[in-house]
Each structure stands twice: as C-alpha cells, then as structure tokens.
Amino acid sequence: MKTNKDIQSTIDKTLQAFDTIETVEVSPFFKDKVMQRLFLEKEEPETVRFWFAPKMQLATLICVLILNSLVLAKLQKTDYKEDVSQFAESFELSTDNDTSTLSFP
C-alpha cells in the first residue's frame, strides 16, 4: 500500500514527465500536402468555370428558350390538313385526282 509520501513522489515524477519529451519532426510530405490543398484543389473548379461560367450558363439557357419558343410558334402556324395532303400527294395516296387505268362509263 502506498503512503502519502509515495503518492507525492509519484505525482512529482508525473509532473516532470514532460521535461524529457523529445521534439517530433513533422512528416516530410507535410509541406507538399498543404501546398496541394491550398493551390491545386482551388485551381480545379476554376478550369471548370472557365468554359462554363455562370455567364455562359445563362446565355445557353436563353438560347435554348428562344429556340424552343421559335419552334413552338412555327408548329402552331403550320396547318395540319395541309401537311397531311402534301404527304399523301407525295406518296400517291391521295383520292382527289384518281388516276386509275380502269375507267367506268
């Protein structure tokens, strides 16, 4: 069983434990890791933004919207019947001017 004197001696030794602590060297790749984190990682999104910046994104969106509305307007103008008859004529499916060789009196 430890006496109070022993305990005090252990405490003193514990408090002195840090006096012999040795310097720990930082890992040799630490600098490279930090430099990479500071610069390379920050450059990557920049290159992405370079060709597809917010301005470009907005311009692309406007172009798509204009093209869509133009196509929609053109579709509304076109007459459906006209298209169908044109189609039928071109494939000789029309019944209007029948050119059958069998003629009935």
Add this chain to the structure above:
Amino acid sequence: MKEDDFIESLRKGTNKAYSQLLDEYQQKVFSTCISFIPNKEDAEDIAQEVFVEVYNSIHTFKGNSKLSTWIYRITTNKCLEFIRKRNTKKRFAFLQSIMGTEIPLDKTGYFTEMNHPGIILENKEKSETLFYAINQLPEAQKIVFTLHKVNGKSYQEISEIIKKSVSSVESLMFRAKKNLQKLLENYYKNNR
C-alpha cells in the same frame, strides 16, 4: 524580406509566399498541435487546417500583433476546437461521472488515442496520466500549462497569444499546477 512585405505577398496568395511560410512555420505549428493533441496523425491534420485558415483569413489580419503570434492563436483555437468536438463525442464519460464515479480523472473519456513519438518509453505511462489530467483543467489553464510546459513557450509569448498580461499568465499557471496536483492525488489514491 520585411514582415509587412511578406504579409502583403501572403495576401496576394502567391505560391512562393506560402512555400516560404510553410518552410518557416510547419514545424512550429505542428509542435504546438502535438502538445495539445498527443497523436501524430491528428496533430498533422490540425496543422494543415491552420495553414488553410491562414490562407483564407490573411486579409483579416490587421497587423496588431506579430504574424507568428497570430498563427499561434489560430493554432491554439483549432486545437481547442478539436478537443471540444472530440470530448462531446465521448459523452459516456460524462454520464459515468454523474452516475457517481469517484475518480475524477477518467482515462476512458479521453478524447484521443495517445500516439506521441517524442515520449520515451519509461515515461509513457506517466505522460499519458498527465495528458488526461490536463484535459480535465479549465480551458484557460489548459492553454497556459500546455504552451509553457509541453510546448516550451515563455510567459511573454503566451501572454501575447492569449491577449492577457504576464501576471495573469503566471496566475493561471499557478492554478493549473495546483489543480493538477489535486487531480493526480485523487487518481493515485484511487489506483493504489
């Protein structure tokens, strides 16, 4: 290069300036980190965070103190932040203490796994106990004791880092030693 010019080049974010900063401070910052967090991997991660913070906040540095003091302040704050986060994760230790455990120095609630290559083998057990005890101290006492006894900083340097007078630092150090004495006394009495 004068410090003002160096700070200006850091603000510009040049590769060369940060390379120079790392050459000068990587060991110092890491040593401070490992003094607070006795685990090499964790200490390196925090040291990395410190340099990222310097990079992001250099424009807010007004030059009221030395650059080194400002960097040490960031380092200390990052370390304490890490300890706080880890300590909250170890809530079971707190529960253990309110359930009536008599031993105030509880190793199971310690925030990290000890891995300090600078501690010699015969002192490992004692150093571990001392680190656990330091973790129980109030934050201000913990900072002063760690920076002085583990990191080897002078009272003057510490007073600049924590923005307090030298006499306040001395007083905090005195109270830290007194509290450590009590904590260790309880620990060794309960582990006879």
